[in-house]
Amino acid sequence: MGEVNEVPLIAVDWGTSSLRGARLDEAGRVLEEKSAPLGILNVPHGDFAGVFDSLFADWMKPAGSVCLISGMAGSRQGWVEAPYAACPAGPEELKRYLHWIEPGRIALVPGLSVEQGEVPDVMRGEEVQIFGTMRLAGLTDGLFVLPGTHSKWATVRDGRVTGFRTCMTGEFYGLLSQHSILARTLQADAPLDEAMFLRGLARAGEGEGLLHTAFGVRALALFDRLSLAESASYLSGLLIGEELRSQELPAGREVILIGAPALTARYALALGAKGARVRSFGAEATWAGLRALRG
Protein backbone atom coordinates (compact mmCIF):
# COMPACT_ATOMS: atom_id res chain seq x y z
CA MET A 1 0.00 0.00 0.00
CA GLY A 2 3.11 2.26 -0.06
CA GLU A 3 3.44 5.61 -1.79
CA VAL A 4 4.03 5.62 -5.52
CA ASN A 5 6.29 8.52 -6.29
CA GLU A 6 9.06 7.07 -8.43
CA VAL A 7 9.51 7.53 -12.17
CA PRO A 8 8.58 6.32 -14.69
CA LEU A 9 4.86 5.66 -14.57
CA ILE A 10 3.36 3.08 -16.90
CA ALA A 11 -0.34 3.91 -17.32
CA VAL A 12 -2.60 1.15 -18.65
CA ASP A 13 -6.27 1.24 -19.62
CA TRP A 14 -7.37 -2.40 -19.85
CA GLY A 15 -10.93 -2.62 -21.07
CA THR A 16 -13.36 -5.29 -22.20
CA SER A 17 -12.31 -5.39 -25.84
CA SER A 18 -8.97 -3.58 -25.99
CA LEU A 19 -5.88 -2.68 -24.05
CA ARG A 20 -3.72 0.41 -24.31
CA GLY A 21 -0.77 1.69 -22.36
CA ALA A 22 1.45 4.78 -22.12
CA ARG A 23 4.88 5.45 -20.70
CA LEU A 24 4.82 8.84 -18.95
CA ASP A 25 7.66 11.06 -17.86
CA GLU A 26 7.85 12.87 -14.51
CA ALA A 27 5.74 15.75 -15.83
CA GLY A 28 3.06 13.36 -17.09
CA ARG A 29 3.99 13.75 -20.74
CA VAL A 30 3.40 10.70 -22.91
CA LEU A 31 6.73 9.30 -24.13
CA GLU A 32 5.31 6.29 -25.94
CA GLU A 33 1.96 4.52 -26.45
CA LYS A 34 0.95 0.94 -27.26
CA SER A 35 -2.36 -0.75 -27.86
CA ALA A 36 -3.62 -4.24 -28.65
CA PRO A 37 -7.00 -5.91 -29.25
CA LEU A 38 -6.42 -7.90 -26.06
CA GLY A 39 -9.31 -6.76 -23.90
CA ILE A 40 -10.12 -8.91 -20.87
CA LEU A 41 -12.46 -11.09 -22.94
CA ASN A 42 -9.69 -11.81 -25.45
CA VAL A 43 -6.81 -12.78 -23.14
CA PRO A 44 -5.55 -16.21 -24.30
CA HIS A 45 -6.06 -18.84 -21.58
CA GLY A 46 -6.76 -16.05 -19.09
CA ASP A 47 -2.98 -15.43 -18.94
CA PHE A 48 -3.15 -11.77 -17.93
CA ALA A 49 0.41 -11.76 -16.59
CA GLY A 50 1.66 -13.16 -19.90
CA VAL A 51 -0.14 -10.51 -21.96
CA PHE A 52 1.07 -7.79 -19.61
CA ASP A 53 4.69 -8.95 -19.89
CA SER A 54 4.56 -9.34 -23.65
CA LEU A 55 3.49 -5.71 -24.03
CA PHE A 56 5.07 -3.87 -21.12
CA ALA A 57 8.04 -5.91 -19.78
CA ASP A 58 10.54 -3.60 -21.51
CA TRP A 59 8.86 -0.46 -20.14
CA MET A 60 8.92 -1.96 -16.63
CA LYS A 61 12.69 -2.66 -16.67
CA PRO A 62 13.96 0.58 -15.05
CA ALA A 63 14.25 0.21 -11.27
CA GLY A 64 11.30 1.75 -9.46
CA SER A 65 8.94 1.49 -12.42
CA VAL A 66 5.31 1.55 -11.37
CA CYS A 67 2.30 0.52 -13.42
CA LEU A 68 -1.28 1.54 -12.63
CA ILE A 69 -4.05 -0.27 -14.51
CA SER A 70 -7.60 1.02 -14.74
CA GLY A 71 -10.67 -0.52 -16.35
CA MET A 72 -12.21 -3.97 -16.51
CA ALA A 73 -8.90 -5.71 -15.71
CA GLY A 74 -9.95 -5.19 -12.10
CA SER A 75 -13.35 -6.82 -12.55
CA ARG A 76 -14.37 -10.35 -11.61
CA GLN A 77 -13.72 -11.44 -15.21
CA GLY A 78 -10.36 -9.64 -15.24
CA TRP A 79 -6.85 -10.24 -13.93
CA VAL A 80 -7.72 -10.04 -10.23
CA GLU A 81 -10.88 -8.57 -8.73
CA ALA A 82 -10.20 -5.14 -7.20
CA PRO A 83 -13.27 -4.43 -5.03
CA TYR A 84 -15.12 -1.17 -5.76
CA ALA A 85 -14.42 1.91 -3.65
CA ALA A 86 -17.67 3.37 -2.31
CA CYS A 87 -18.75 6.93 -3.16
CA PRO A 88 -18.07 9.63 -2.21
CA ALA A 89 -14.55 9.00 -3.48
CA GLY A 90 -11.75 11.05 -5.01
CA PRO A 91 -8.16 10.29 -5.97
CA GLU A 92 -7.16 9.92 -2.29
CA GLU A 93 -9.72 7.20 -1.67
CA LEU A 94 -8.75 5.40 -4.87
CA LYS A 95 -5.08 5.49 -3.89
CA ARG A 96 -5.95 3.87 -0.59
CA TYR A 97 -7.82 1.09 -2.37
CA LEU A 98 -5.27 0.33 -5.10
CA HIS A 99 -5.10 -3.43 -5.47
CA TRP A 100 -1.42 -4.41 -5.77
CA ILE A 101 -0.62 -7.40 -7.97
CA GLU A 102 3.11 -6.93 -7.31
CA PRO A 103 3.56 -4.73 -4.24
CA GLY A 104 4.90 -1.30 -5.15
CA ARG A 105 5.14 -2.30 -8.81
CA ILE A 106 1.82 -3.18 -10.51
CA ALA A 107 -1.58 -2.14 -9.16
CA LEU A 108 -5.19 -2.32 -10.31
CA VAL A 109 -7.31 0.78 -9.77
CA PRO A 110 -10.64 -0.11 -8.15
CA GLY A 111 -13.85 1.08 -9.71
CA LEU A 112 -16.49 3.06 -7.84
CA SER A 113 -19.80 1.91 -6.43
CA VAL A 114 -22.73 3.89 -5.14
CA GLU A 115 -25.97 2.96 -3.39
CA GLN A 116 -29.17 4.58 -4.62
CA GLY A 117 -32.18 3.34 -2.72
CA GLU A 118 -32.21 -0.44 -3.05
CA VAL A 119 -30.11 -0.58 -6.20
CA PRO A 120 -26.34 -0.16 -6.45
CA ASP A 121 -24.50 1.25 -9.43
CA VAL A 122 -20.91 0.70 -10.52
CA MET A 123 -18.23 2.09 -12.82
CA ARG A 124 -14.75 0.81 -13.63
CA GLY A 125 -12.32 2.98 -15.59
CA GLU A 126 -14.51 6.05 -16.02
CA GLU A 127 -13.53 7.32 -12.54
CA VAL A 128 -9.94 7.68 -13.77
CA GLN A 129 -11.09 9.68 -16.80
CA ILE A 130 -13.12 11.94 -14.53
CA PHE A 131 -10.17 12.62 -12.20
CA GLY A 132 -7.90 13.16 -15.20
CA THR A 133 -10.31 15.64 -16.75
CA MET A 134 -10.68 17.47 -13.44
CA ARG A 135 -6.91 17.86 -13.40
CA LEU A 136 -6.67 18.94 -17.05
CA ALA A 137 -9.56 21.38 -16.74
CA GLY A 138 -8.79 22.62 -13.25
CA LEU A 139 -12.20 21.58 -11.94
CA THR A 140 -13.23 20.32 -8.52
CA ASP A 141 -17.00 20.36 -9.06
CA GLY A 142 -19.39 19.57 -11.89
CA LEU A 143 -21.59 17.18 -13.79
CA PHE A 144 -19.48 14.76 -15.84
CA VAL A 145 -21.01 12.68 -18.63
CA LEU A 146 -19.11 9.81 -20.24
CA PRO A 147 -21.15 8.49 -23.18
CA GLY A 148 -20.56 4.96 -24.35
CA THR A 149 -21.79 1.38 -24.21
CA HIS A 150 -22.75 2.15 -20.63
CA SER A 151 -22.94 5.93 -20.25
CA LYS A 152 -22.03 7.38 -16.86
CA TRP A 153 -23.46 10.59 -15.37
CA ALA A 154 -21.34 11.55 -12.38
CA THR A 155 -21.67 14.40 -9.92
CA VAL A 156 -18.40 15.76 -8.51
CA ARG A 157 -18.21 17.90 -5.36
CA ASP A 158 -14.94 19.17 -3.84
CA GLY A 159 -12.89 16.80 -5.97
CA ARG A 160 -14.84 13.65 -5.13
CA VAL A 161 -17.49 11.72 -7.06
CA THR A 162 -20.54 11.91 -4.80
CA GLY A 163 -22.93 9.90 -6.97
CA PHE A 164 -23.50 8.59 -10.47
CA ARG A 165 -25.95 6.80 -12.74
CA THR A 166 -25.35 4.36 -15.58
CA CYS A 167 -27.48 4.26 -18.75
CA MET A 168 -27.12 1.35 -21.18
CA THR A 169 -27.62 3.69 -24.11
CA GLY A 170 -24.79 2.47 -26.34
CA GLU A 171 -25.57 -1.17 -25.67
CA PHE A 172 -29.27 -0.61 -26.45
CA TYR A 173 -28.25 1.02 -29.73
CA GLY A 174 -26.19 -2.04 -30.62
CA LEU A 175 -28.93 -4.48 -29.61
CA LEU A 176 -31.67 -2.65 -31.47
CA SER A 177 -29.69 -1.80 -34.60
CA GLN A 178 -28.08 -5.23 -34.97
CA HIS A 179 -30.30 -7.84 -33.31
CA SER A 180 -33.87 -6.50 -33.31
CA ILE A 181 -36.53 -6.23 -35.99
CA LEU A 182 -35.24 -2.67 -36.60
CA ALA A 183 -32.00 -4.13 -38.00
CA ARG A 184 -33.79 -5.01 -41.25
CA THR A 185 -34.37 -1.40 -42.19
CA LEU A 186 -31.45 0.38 -40.56
CA GLN A 187 -27.82 1.00 -41.48
CA ALA A 188 -26.19 0.93 -38.05
CA ASP A 189 -22.93 2.63 -39.08
CA ALA A 190 -24.45 5.42 -41.20
CA PRO A 191 -22.93 8.87 -40.60
CA LEU A 192 -24.91 11.25 -38.41
CA ASP A 193 -27.93 12.90 -40.06
CA GLU A 194 -28.37 15.83 -37.73
CA ALA A 195 -31.97 16.63 -38.65
CA MET A 196 -33.05 13.02 -38.12
CA PHE A 197 -31.12 12.84 -34.85
CA LEU A 198 -32.92 15.95 -33.58
CA ARG A 199 -36.24 14.53 -34.74
CA GLY A 200 -35.62 11.37 -32.68
CA LEU A 201 -34.55 13.52 -29.76
CA ALA A 202 -37.79 15.53 -29.94
CA ARG A 203 -39.84 12.35 -30.20
CA ALA A 204 -38.20 10.94 -27.05
CA GLY A 205 -39.02 14.19 -25.27
CA GLU A 206 -42.74 13.56 -25.76
CA GLY A 207 -42.47 10.95 -23.02
CA GLU A 208 -44.12 8.00 -24.74
CA GLY A 209 -41.36 5.67 -23.58
CA LEU A 210 -38.65 3.81 -25.46
CA LEU A 211 -40.57 0.51 -25.75
CA HIS A 212 -43.10 2.35 -27.92
CA THR A 213 -40.99 4.94 -29.70
CA ALA A 214 -38.44 2.32 -30.83
CA PHE A 215 -41.22 0.51 -32.72
CA GLY A 216 -41.90 3.79 -34.51
CA VAL A 217 -38.56 3.35 -36.30
CA ARG A 218 -39.94 0.15 -37.81
CA ALA A 219 -43.33 1.66 -38.67
CA LEU A 220 -41.79 4.75 -40.30
CA ALA A 221 -39.55 2.50 -42.41
CA LEU A 222 -42.53 0.33 -43.45
CA PHE A 223 -44.19 3.43 -44.89
CA ASP A 224 -40.93 4.58 -46.53
CA ARG A 225 -40.76 7.66 -44.32
CA LEU A 226 -37.25 6.84 -43.04
CA SER A 227 -34.36 5.57 -45.14
CA LEU A 228 -31.83 3.03 -43.86
CA ALA A 229 -29.36 5.80 -42.98
CA GLU A 230 -31.99 8.14 -41.53
CA SER A 231 -33.30 5.35 -39.28
CA ALA A 232 -29.88 5.04 -37.62
CA SER A 233 -29.71 8.74 -36.68
CA TYR A 234 -33.38 8.80 -35.65
CA LEU A 235 -32.87 5.79 -33.34
CA SER A 236 -29.72 7.37 -31.91
CA GLY A 237 -31.76 10.50 -31.15
CA LEU A 238 -34.53 8.44 -29.53
CA LEU A 239 -32.02 6.71 -27.25
CA ILE A 240 -29.96 9.73 -26.24
CA GLY A 241 -33.21 11.67 -25.82
CA GLU A 242 -34.50 8.94 -23.51
CA GLU A 243 -31.25 9.08 -21.55
CA LEU A 244 -31.51 12.86 -21.10
CA ARG A 245 -35.17 12.64 -20.16
CA SER A 246 -34.34 10.69 -17.00
CA GLN A 247 -31.70 13.19 -15.84
CA GLU A 248 -32.21 16.31 -13.82
CA LEU A 249 -30.65 19.06 -15.90
CA PRO A 250 -31.22 22.63 -14.74
CA ALA A 251 -31.18 25.10 -17.65
CA GLY A 252 -27.80 26.72 -18.14
CA ARG A 253 -26.06 23.94 -16.28
CA GLU A 254 -22.53 23.18 -17.46
CA VAL A 255 -21.89 19.60 -18.48
CA ILE A 256 -18.41 18.12 -18.94
CA LEU A 257 -18.40 15.51 -21.70
CA ILE A 258 -15.60 12.94 -21.86
CA GLY A 259 -15.24 10.48 -24.72
CA ALA A 260 -14.58 9.90 -28.40
CA PRO A 261 -15.38 13.03 -30.47
CA ALA A 262 -17.98 11.31 -32.70
CA LEU A 263 -19.97 10.41 -29.61
CA THR A 264 -19.48 13.53 -27.51
CA ALA A 265 -20.58 15.57 -30.56
CA ARG A 266 -23.99 13.87 -30.47
CA TYR A 267 -24.35 14.49 -26.75
CA ALA A 268 -23.25 18.10 -27.19
CA LEU A 269 -26.02 18.51 -29.78
CA ALA A 270 -28.60 16.88 -27.52
CA LEU A 271 -27.54 18.77 -24.40
CA GLY A 272 -27.38 22.02 -26.33
CA ALA A 273 -30.97 21.47 -27.47
CA LYS A 274 -31.86 21.25 -23.77
CA GLY A 275 -30.13 24.52 -22.93
CA ALA A 276 -27.07 23.06 -21.24
CA ARG A 277 -23.56 24.48 -21.71
CA VAL A 278 -21.06 21.83 -22.74
CA ARG A 279 -17.29 21.34 -22.63
CA SER A 280 -15.86 18.22 -24.27
CA PHE A 281 -12.68 16.28 -23.44
CA GLY A 282 -11.15 13.24 -25.06
CA ALA A 283 -10.57 9.88 -23.45
CA GLU A 284 -6.84 10.85 -23.23
CA ALA A 285 -7.87 12.06 -19.78
CA THR A 286 -7.08 8.49 -18.68
CA TRP A 287 -3.34 9.13 -18.56
CA ALA A 288 -3.80 12.31 -16.51
CA GLY A 289 -6.13 10.42 -14.18
CA LEU A 290 -3.73 7.57 -13.57
CA ARG A 291 -0.98 10.09 -12.95
CA ALA A 292 -3.21 11.82 -10.40
CA LEU A 293 -3.36 8.55 -8.49
CA ARG A 294 0.35 8.40 -8.27
CA GLY A 295 0.93 11.24 -5.89
Added chain:
Amino acid sequence: MGEVNEVPLIAVDWGTSSLRGARLDEAGRVLEEKSAPLGILNVPHGDFAGVFDSLFADWMKPAGSVCLISGMAGSRQGWVEAPYAACPAGPEELKRYLHWIEPGRIALVPGLSVEQGEVPDVMRGEEVQIFGTMRLAGLTDGLFVLPGTHSKWATVRDGRVTGFRTCMTGEFYGLLSQHSILARTLQADAPLDEAMFLRGLARAGEGEGLLHTAFGVRALALFDRLSLAESASYLSGLLIGEELRSQELPAGREVILIGAPALTARYALALGAKGARVRSFGAEATWAGLRALRG
Protein backbone atom coordinates in the same frame (compact mmCIF):
# COMPACT_ATOMS: atom_id res chain seq x y z
CA MET B 1 -64.28 -8.90 -53.26
CA GLY B 2 -67.49 -11.02 -53.13
CA GLU B 3 -69.30 -12.23 -50.02
CA VAL B 4 -67.89 -15.25 -48.25
CA ASN B 5 -70.77 -17.21 -46.82
CA GLU B 6 -70.19 -20.81 -47.86
CA VAL B 7 -69.04 -23.67 -45.67
CA PRO B 8 -66.53 -24.77 -44.64
CA LEU B 9 -64.16 -22.05 -43.47
CA ILE B 10 -60.47 -22.78 -43.24
CA ALA B 11 -58.96 -20.33 -40.77
CA VAL B 12 -55.20 -19.81 -40.88
CA ASP B 13 -52.93 -17.82 -38.57
CA TRP B 14 -49.61 -17.49 -40.43
CA GLY B 15 -47.07 -15.77 -38.26
CA THR B 16 -43.37 -15.00 -38.34
CA SER B 17 -42.17 -18.27 -36.83
CA SER B 18 -45.12 -20.63 -37.04
CA LEU B 19 -48.27 -21.46 -38.94
CA ARG B 20 -51.50 -22.95 -37.66
CA GLY B 21 -54.83 -23.64 -39.25
CA ALA B 22 -58.30 -24.83 -38.28
CA ARG B 23 -61.24 -26.28 -40.20
CA LEU B 24 -64.46 -24.78 -38.82
CA ASP B 25 -68.05 -25.94 -39.21
CA GLU B 26 -71.00 -23.62 -39.93
CA ALA B 27 -71.37 -22.81 -36.26
CA GLY B 28 -67.70 -21.88 -35.96
CA ARG B 29 -66.75 -25.03 -34.07
CA VAL B 30 -63.23 -26.33 -34.65
CA LEU B 31 -63.38 -29.69 -36.45
CA GLU B 32 -59.66 -30.15 -36.84
CA GLU B 33 -56.42 -28.21 -36.25
CA LYS B 34 -52.94 -28.32 -37.77
CA SER B 35 -49.72 -26.47 -37.07
CA ALA B 36 -46.19 -26.38 -38.45
CA PRO B 37 -42.96 -24.49 -37.73
CA LEU B 38 -43.28 -22.88 -41.14
CA GLY B 39 -43.59 -19.21 -40.24
CA ILE B 40 -43.01 -16.73 -43.05
CA LEU B 41 -39.29 -16.60 -42.31
CA ASN B 42 -39.05 -20.41 -42.65
CA VAL B 43 -40.88 -20.95 -45.94
CA PRO B 44 -38.51 -22.93 -48.23
CA HIS B 45 -37.60 -20.90 -51.34
CA GLY B 46 -40.42 -18.47 -50.51
CA ASP B 47 -42.88 -21.07 -51.91
CA PHE B 48 -45.90 -19.96 -49.88
CA ALA B 49 -48.38 -21.63 -52.26
CA GLY B 50 -46.49 -24.90 -51.92
CA VAL B 51 -46.51 -24.80 -48.11
CA PHE B 52 -50.19 -23.85 -48.15
CA ASP B 53 -51.11 -26.76 -50.44
CA SER B 54 -49.03 -29.28 -48.52
CA LEU B 55 -50.92 -28.46 -45.33
CA PHE B 56 -54.39 -27.46 -46.44
CA ALA B 57 -55.10 -28.86 -49.96
CA ASP B 58 -57.24 -31.66 -48.53
CA TRP B 59 -59.26 -29.24 -46.38
CA MET B 60 -59.84 -27.02 -49.42
CA LYS B 61 -61.27 -29.82 -51.61
CA PRO B 62 -65.00 -29.37 -50.86
CA ALA B 63 -66.63 -27.02 -53.36
CA GLY B 64 -67.05 -23.51 -52.00
CA SER B 65 -64.26 -23.86 -49.43
CA VAL B 66 -62.93 -20.51 -48.32
CA CYS B 67 -59.66 -19.81 -46.49
CA LEU B 68 -58.92 -16.61 -44.60
CA ILE B 69 -55.33 -16.05 -43.51
CA SER B 70 -54.31 -13.54 -40.86
CA GLY B 71 -50.88 -12.55 -39.60
CA MET B 72 -47.53 -11.82 -41.16
CA ALA B 73 -48.31 -13.81 -44.33
CA GLY B 74 -49.84 -10.51 -45.54
CA SER B 75 -46.69 -8.51 -44.83
CA ARG B 76 -44.05 -7.39 -47.30
CA GLN B 77 -41.94 -10.43 -46.34
CA GLY B 78 -44.96 -12.74 -46.62
CA TRP B 79 -46.95 -14.40 -49.40
CA VAL B 80 -48.34 -11.22 -50.93
CA GLU B 81 -48.46 -7.78 -49.32
CA ALA B 82 -51.98 -6.95 -48.14
CA PRO B 83 -51.93 -3.19 -47.47
CA TYR B 84 -52.97 -2.10 -43.97
CA ALA B 85 -56.53 -0.90 -43.35
CA ALA B 86 -56.53 2.48 -41.61
CA CYS B 87 -58.14 2.95 -38.19
CA PRO B 88 -60.88 3.34 -37.18
CA ALA B 89 -61.66 -0.15 -38.50
CA GLY B 90 -63.90 -3.04 -37.53
CA PRO B 91 -64.76 -6.35 -39.16
CA GLU B 92 -66.71 -4.58 -41.94
CA GLU B 93 -63.70 -2.52 -42.99
CA LEU B 94 -61.42 -5.55 -42.87
CA LYS B 95 -63.83 -7.53 -45.05
CA ARG B 96 -63.76 -4.76 -47.60
CA TYR B 97 -59.94 -4.85 -47.66
CA LEU B 98 -59.47 -8.64 -47.84
CA HIS B 99 -56.66 -9.31 -50.28
CA TRP B 100 -57.73 -12.26 -52.47
CA ILE B 101 -54.97 -14.59 -53.65
CA GLU B 102 -57.52 -16.79 -55.42
CA PRO B 103 -60.77 -14.83 -55.84
CA GLY B 104 -63.50 -16.17 -53.58
CA ARG B 105 -61.23 -18.93 -52.32
CA ILE B 106 -58.09 -17.76 -50.44
CA ALA B 107 -57.71 -14.29 -48.92
CA LEU B 108 -55.19 -12.49 -46.76
CA VAL B 109 -56.59 -10.34 -43.95
CA PRO B 110 -54.97 -6.89 -43.95
CA GLY B 111 -53.46 -5.57 -40.77
CA LEU B 112 -54.37 -2.20 -39.24
CA SER B 113 -52.49 1.06 -39.31
CA VAL B 114 -52.98 4.22 -37.32
CA GLU B 115 -51.42 7.68 -37.46
CA GLN B 116 -50.35 9.28 -34.19
CA GLY B 117 -48.77 12.63 -34.71
CA GLU B 118 -45.89 12.13 -37.13
CA VAL B 119 -45.43 8.45 -36.42
CA PRO B 120 -47.59 5.60 -37.73
CA ASP B 121 -48.19 2.34 -35.91
CA VAL B 122 -49.15 -1.06 -37.33
CA MET B 123 -50.50 -4.45 -36.32
CA ARG B 124 -51.00 -7.62 -38.33
CA GLY B 125 -52.92 -10.55 -36.88
CA GLU B 126 -53.81 -9.03 -33.52
CA GLU B 127 -56.82 -7.24 -35.06
CA VAL B 128 -58.38 -10.64 -35.76
CA GLN B 129 -57.84 -11.73 -32.16
CA ILE B 130 -59.47 -8.54 -30.95
CA PHE B 131 -62.54 -9.00 -33.14
CA GLY B 132 -62.74 -12.66 -32.12
CA THR B 133 -62.57 -11.80 -28.44
CA MET B 134 -65.23 -9.09 -28.88
CA ARG B 135 -67.47 -11.74 -30.35
CA LEU B 136 -66.69 -14.35 -27.67
CA ALA B 137 -67.09 -11.86 -24.82
CA GLY B 138 -70.01 -9.92 -26.30
CA LEU B 139 -68.06 -6.64 -26.17
CA THR B 140 -68.20 -3.64 -28.50
CA ASP B 141 -66.03 -1.28 -26.44
CA GLY B 142 -62.92 -1.59 -24.30
CA LEU B 143 -59.18 -1.48 -23.85
CA PHE B 144 -57.59 -4.60 -25.35
CA VAL B 145 -54.03 -5.60 -24.49
CA LEU B 146 -52.20 -8.30 -26.44
CA PRO B 147 -48.85 -8.96 -24.76
CA GLY B 148 -46.05 -10.50 -26.79
CA THR B 149 -42.91 -9.79 -28.77
CA HIS B 150 -44.62 -6.57 -29.83
CA SER B 151 -47.42 -5.87 -27.34
CA LYS B 152 -50.49 -4.06 -28.66
CA TRP B 153 -52.73 -1.75 -26.64
CA ALA B 154 -55.90 -1.15 -28.63
CA THR B 155 -58.92 0.99 -27.90
CA VAL B 156 -62.23 -0.28 -29.26
CA ARG B 157 -65.33 1.93 -29.64
CA ASP B 158 -68.64 0.71 -31.14
CA GLY B 159 -67.01 -2.41 -32.52
CA ARG B 160 -64.11 -0.69 -34.24
CA VAL B 161 -60.45 -0.26 -33.28
CA THR B 162 -60.05 3.50 -33.01
CA GLY B 163 -56.37 3.57 -32.07
CA PHE B 164 -53.52 1.48 -30.74
CA ARG B 165 -49.92 1.54 -29.57
CA THR B 166 -47.17 -1.03 -29.93
CA CYS B 167 -44.54 -1.70 -27.26
CA MET B 168 -41.51 -3.86 -28.06
CA THR B 169 -41.60 -5.34 -24.56
CA GLY B 170 -41.17 -9.01 -25.45
CA GLU B 171 -38.45 -8.28 -27.98
CA PHE B 172 -36.57 -6.10 -25.46
CA TYR B 173 -36.77 -8.97 -22.96
CA GLY B 174 -35.23 -11.31 -25.51
CA LEU B 175 -32.50 -8.85 -26.49
CA LEU B 176 -31.54 -8.00 -22.92
CA SER B 177 -31.75 -11.52 -21.51
CA GLN B 178 -29.93 -13.20 -24.39
CA HIS B 179 -27.66 -10.67 -26.10
CA SER B 180 -26.79 -7.98 -23.54
CA ILE B 181 -24.37 -7.90 -20.61
CA LEU B 182 -27.33 -8.95 -18.42
CA ALA B 183 -27.32 -12.37 -20.11
CA ARG B 184 -24.25 -13.39 -18.09
CA THR B 185 -26.12 -13.33 -14.80
CA LEU B 186 -29.68 -14.16 -15.83
CA GLN B 187 -31.58 -17.37 -16.56
CA ALA B 188 -33.97 -16.21 -19.26
CA ASP B 189 -36.40 -19.14 -19.03
CA ALA B 190 -36.65 -19.25 -15.22
CA PRO B 191 -40.21 -19.65 -13.86
CA LEU B 192 -41.89 -16.51 -12.57
CA ASP B 193 -40.75 -15.35 -9.12
CA GLU B 194 -43.72 -13.19 -8.21
CA ALA B 195 -41.99 -11.17 -5.49
CA MET B 196 -39.07 -10.31 -7.79
CA PHE B 197 -41.43 -9.46 -10.63
CA LEU B 198 -43.34 -7.05 -8.38
CA ARG B 199 -40.05 -5.57 -7.18
CA GLY B 200 -39.04 -4.87 -10.80
CA LEU B 201 -42.49 -3.43 -11.44
CA ALA B 202 -42.18 -1.06 -8.47
CA ARG B 203 -38.69 -0.03 -9.58
CA ALA B 204 -39.98 0.86 -13.06
CA GLY B 205 -42.71 2.92 -11.44
CA GLU B 206 -40.09 5.21 -9.90
CA GLY B 207 -39.61 6.70 -13.35
CA GLU B 208 -35.83 6.47 -13.68
CA GLY B 209 -36.13 5.09 -17.19
CA LEU B 210 -35.33 1.69 -18.66
CA LEU B 211 -31.83 2.62 -19.89
CA HIS B 212 -30.83 3.10 -16.25
CA THR B 213 -32.99 0.56 -14.42
CA ALA B 214 -31.89 -2.26 -16.76
CA PHE B 215 -28.28 -1.70 -15.69
CA GLY B 216 -29.47 -2.19 -12.11
CA VAL B 217 -30.07 -5.87 -12.93
CA ARG B 218 -26.34 -6.17 -13.64
CA ALA B 219 -25.28 -4.19 -10.57
CA LEU B 220 -27.56 -6.16 -8.23
CA ALA B 221 -26.14 -9.41 -9.61
CA LEU B 222 -22.55 -8.17 -9.17
CA PHE B 223 -23.26 -7.70 -5.46
CA ASP B 224 -25.03 -11.09 -5.24
CA ARG B 225 -28.35 -9.45 -4.44
CA LEU B 226 -30.17 -11.16 -7.33
CA SER B 227 -29.79 -14.81 -8.35
CA LEU B 228 -29.88 -15.96 -11.98
CA ALA B 229 -33.55 -16.90 -11.70
CA GLU B 230 -34.54 -13.81 -9.70
CA SER B 231 -32.88 -11.56 -12.29
CA ALA B 232 -35.20 -12.90 -15.00
CA SER B 233 -38.37 -12.08 -13.06
CA TYR B 234 -37.00 -8.72 -11.93
CA LEU B 235 -36.14 -7.74 -15.51
CA SER B 236 -39.57 -8.89 -16.69
CA GLY B 237 -41.12 -6.66 -14.01
CA LEU B 238 -38.95 -3.71 -15.08
CA LEU B 239 -40.06 -4.07 -18.70
CA ILE B 240 -43.76 -4.63 -18.12
CA GLY B 241 -43.67 -1.85 -15.53
CA GLU B 242 -42.09 0.45 -18.12
CA GLU B 243 -44.79 -0.53 -20.62
CA LEU B 244 -47.57 0.26 -18.16
CA ARG B 245 -45.94 3.53 -17.14
CA SER B 246 -46.44 4.95 -20.63
CA GLN B 247 -50.14 4.05 -20.78
CA GLU B 248 -53.06 6.05 -19.52
CA LEU B 249 -54.90 3.74 -17.18
CA PRO B 250 -57.70 5.24 -15.10
CA ALA B 251 -58.16 3.39 -11.79
CA GLY B 252 -60.85 0.73 -11.96
CA ARG B 253 -60.60 0.57 -15.76
CA GLU B 254 -61.36 -2.86 -17.23
CA VAL B 255 -58.62 -4.31 -19.42
CA ILE B 256 -59.17 -7.25 -21.78
CA LEU B 257 -56.02 -9.38 -22.03
CA ILE B 258 -55.52 -11.69 -25.00
CA GLY B 259 -52.64 -14.13 -25.23
CA ALA B 260 -50.88 -17.18 -23.86
CA PRO B 261 -51.78 -17.79 -20.18
CA ALA B 262 -48.18 -17.59 -18.92
CA LEU B 263 -47.90 -14.09 -20.35
CA THR B 264 -51.38 -12.75 -19.62
CA ALA B 265 -50.87 -13.90 -16.00
CA ARG B 266 -47.91 -11.50 -15.67
CA TYR B 267 -49.88 -8.63 -17.14
CA ALA B 268 -52.85 -9.45 -14.90
CA LEU B 269 -50.53 -9.21 -11.91
CA ALA B 270 -49.05 -5.92 -13.11
CA LEU B 271 -52.39 -4.37 -14.06
CA GLY B 272 -53.94 -5.58 -10.80
CA ALA B 273 -51.15 -3.82 -8.89
CA LYS B 274 -52.22 -0.65 -10.73
CA GLY B 275 -55.86 -1.06 -9.72
CA ALA B 276 -57.18 -2.19 -13.11
CA ARG B 277 -59.81 -4.93 -13.51
CA VAL B 278 -58.72 -7.66 -15.89
CA ARG B 279 -60.37 -10.35 -18.02
CA SER B 280 -58.10 -12.76 -19.89
CA PHE B 281 -58.74 -14.63 -23.14
CA GLY B 282 -56.58 -17.11 -25.02
CA ALA B 283 -55.20 -16.68 -28.49
CA GLU B 284 -57.91 -19.12 -29.70
CA ALA B 285 -59.87 -15.92 -30.33
CA THR B 286 -58.18 -16.01 -33.75
CA TRP B 287 -60.65 -18.57 -35.10
CA ALA B 288 -63.64 -16.59 -33.86
CA GLY B 289 -62.15 -13.46 -35.39
CA LEU B 290 -61.59 -15.00 -38.81
CA ARG B 291 -65.12 -16.36 -38.68
CA ALA B 292 -66.39 -12.86 -37.91
CA LEU B 293 -64.81 -11.71 -41.16
CA ARG B 294 -66.75 -14.25 -43.09
CA GLY B 295 -70.17 -12.75 -42.66
